Amino acid sequence: MMRKHTRLIGWIAAVLVILAFCQLGRWQVQRMHEKEALLAQQVPARAQSLTLRQALAAPPVLRWVEDRGRFLPGTLLLDNQTRDGRAGIKVYQPFQSDDGARVLIDLGWLPMPPDRVIPPITPHSGPTALSGLLAPPPATGLALGPALSPAPQPGVWLASRMPPEEMARALSLPPGSLQVRVLRLDPALPSGYARDLELLPNTLPPSRHLGYAVQWFGLALTVLVVALVLEFRRHRRRRGTSRR
Numbered sequence: 001m002m003r004k005h006t007r008l009i010g011w012i013a014a015v016l017v018i019l020a021f022c023q024l025g026r027w028q029v030q031r032m033h034e035k036e037a038l039l040a041q042q043v044p045a046r047a048q049s050l051t052l053r054q055a056l057a058a059p060p061v062l063r064w065v066e067d068r069g070r071f072l073p074g075t076l077l078l079d080n081q082t083r084d085g086r087a088g089i090k091v092y093q094p095f096q097s098d099d100g101a102r103v104l105i106d107l108g109w110l111p112m113p114p115d116r117v118i119p120p121i122t123p124h125s126g127p128t129a130l131s132g133l134l135a136p137p138p139a140t141g142l143a144l145g146p147a148l149s150p151a152p153q154p155g156v157w158l159a160s161r162m163p164p165e166e167m168a169r170a171l172s173l174p175p176g177s178l179q180v181r182v183l184r185l186d187p188a189l190p191s192g193y194a195r196d197l198e199l200l201p202n203t204l205p206p207s208r209h210l211g212y213a214v215q216w217f218g219l220a221l222t223v224l225v226v227a228l229v230l231e232f233r234r235h236r237r238r239r240g241t242s243r244r
Contacts, residue, residue, distance in 0.1 A: 007234070014227040018220045025216030032209035053101035055134045056179060063134040065183055069097035071124040074171035075156045076104065076148070081138060083109045083194060089158075090138065091193055092182065093124055094171050102173065104137075104162075104182045105130070108193030118151050118158065124191065133184040133197055137162050 048064065055063035072094040081090045091107040110119055148157045148170050157170050164178040171178075185192050 010230075011227065014223055017223050021216045021220035021223065025213045025220065028209045028213035028216060032206045032213065035206045035209065049131070051099070051101075052095075052097040052103060052134075052183070053099050056101055056103065056181075060181065064131070065134050066129075066131040067097045067101075068127065068129045069095055069101075070127045071095050071105070072102070072171070072173070073123065073125075073155060075121050075123050076159050076162075076167060076171065077118065077121070077151065077156065078138065078159050078162065079112075080160070081109060083111075086111050088112045089118070091121065094173060094178070095130070095183070102177045103134070104167070104178060105132070106137075106182050106184045106195065107191070108185070108195035110193050118153065118156070121153060121156055123155070128191075130183075130189060131186045132189075133186075134181050135184050137180065137182045 049066040050058065050063055052065050052067040052069070055065045074094060076092040078090040078092065081088055088109050088111040090109055092104040093107060094102060095105045096102050107124070113119070145160060147161045147163050147166050148159050150156075151158050159167070162180075162182075164180055165175060167173075168175060168178045184197055185195060187195050187197065
């Protein structure tokens, strides 16, 4: 009876592990497809430009924006952003178009010194014309601690992640005035910092997700094979014992 219970528990544990590995592999495949779909949008997005209001009202896919407006006070610095292997921050400032639409502008990347003293930030001001790619914000780390904390420089916030409502409060903007998407400023424009239109910074490319999916499915198959081998050996021992 004890052996029967042990066998049942062993198979339950094996099935649970197999299901967990398969779920992880499925999630990796899903992430691969999501990122492939995002990359496929980039070229069509450049074919037609929209105003900021039009782009924000359209379905949330990549949109190329050309508009006029002015920068609003306040600066947000997204921490833990790498470029060419160096750690740094991404600089964002709110922008309002002439017809009242608002968005965070990705002004580019700055290196973070080893002592983590935030470099001085010169905010943009006044009317301006800009263009760029309306896209999801860059990937952030684990949601640990507060999303925003004030920097030593007045009007500047250091962010570990970008929840729209918390950003709006910190930047003294009306509730609901910011979306999850940000405007990646055209690298051809002279203002801002080091930047590009790379859609997957600080995150895995689709091919890496596929590789991890194969590993998880392979582990699931390995557990199944090991369980079947142990079951086969148990049957062989039972048959050998019954013949004696």
